[in-house]
Amino acid sequence: MGFAWVRHGSRGELAFLRPESLGREDACVRAFFTTRWGGVSVPPFASLNLGLHVGDDPRAVRENRRVVGEILAFPPENWAVARQIHGTTVVRVGPEDAGAGALSLSTAVPGVDGLLTTAPDLPLVGFFADCVPLFFWDDAGRMVGLAHAGWRGTAGGIGRRMLQLFREELGVLPERIRVALGPAIGPCCYRVGEEVAALFPREVVTRDAAGVSLNLVRANRLDLEAAGVTEIQVAGICTACRTDLFFSHRGEKGHTGRMAALIAVTPMVKESVERHPQGRGEIPR
């Protein structure tokens, strides 16, 4: 299983991806990954940049966040945003964190690359442009997690750290946790130095005449499978190959925007974009 493609707007101008299977129809987990389509930011942030930390006009970013919140029925005033630092710290958040980082950088949950919660209608939000978005939820739909894994977070085992917290906080074992790995930079575009490659198992490193490549998504997948997760959905799209759809830090030499990953426990089924899409089907090639 992979990710489904959903479009919205009168001309289908907004587009999102979501894990194809979120479990039982009534399991009440909703998760999305945005694309760069349909926002108001200008180049190099065109157009749906959701990151406040990249030098874009904050008014444009807030407008983009408002539009995403409205379409996904995830209003920004409920978001809990991680102020990511490429580490492996994961924290549990609750209703008191609603709105953290939604309108300004300074109020985001500081120094963490992973969030988890059991609080209903509290979307966990992180920002991405090549790093791997990891979505977690338990099969009963009681707890959700979101992690941000670049090479440092992957090498440090942030995915396993999230599994550990699911167990500590709610007694959920890895075999009952579902994971989805969203769009991220692929080995086709991710050259690394030998000092980085040395931190990873051989099966995720490729060497050829042009240098050393790392498969970050596969590294996360292998790590989670080794820890006991049996159901992992993978988007399988390279952000750097597809700068028509995605922002790519590597592909655009650092001058670009960010997509958002959002996941929440929602006790009521929302009449939202996934139930009434204005377009769906295959991701455009």
Ligand SMILES: [Zn+2]
């Ligand atoms: Zn690529």
